[in-house]
Amino acid sequence: MPKLLRTLAAILTVAVLTCLVGFVRARVTGPAESARGWMIGLLVCFGAMGLAALYMAAVGVYHTILALFGWDGGPGILRKNPHYLPGSDEPLADDTPLKPPLN
Numbered sequence: 001m002p003k004l005l006r007t008l009a010a011i012l013t014v015a016v017l018t019c020l021v022g023f024v025r026a027r028v029t030g031p032a033e034s035a036r037g038w039m040i041g042l043l044v045c046f047g048a049m050g051l052a053a054l055y056m057a058a059v060g061v062y063h064t065i066l067a068l069f070g071w072d073g074g075p076g077i078l079r080k081n082p083h084y085l086p087g088s089d090e091p092l093a094d095d096t097p098l099k100p101p102l103n
Contacts, residue, residue, distance in 0.1 A: 009052075016045045 016036020023038035029101045063072070092098075 012045060012048055012052075016042065016049075019045055 019038050019041035023035050023042060026035035026038055066072040067074060068076065068078045070079055070081030070084060073081070073084070074083055077088075
């Protein structure tokens with residue numbers, strides 16, 4: 001999924017730059033009406049960027065709520081996670097044997 005998102009971001013970046021250059025060139029060299037298609041392309045690209053920004057903001061709010069209440073496995077900020085063990089979120093050294101869970 002991250003590779004797909006990076007690819008889509010790269011395509012969107014190229015599309016924005018292409019529409020921007022096309023818009024400026026059409027506006028400078030020809031009549032104003034010739035730049036209309038490029039302007040619509042820019043507006044579509046900016047709309048896609050706005051949707052991506054809303055998605056990223058929603059993910060940020062989601063992860064903030066998880067961290068506040070300790071639902072992400074961490075200690076929690078507002079409500080302490082009773083199952084959190086201090087140091088359990090620290091990375092282990094390479095080749096460290098893992099202990100079986102105590103039941």
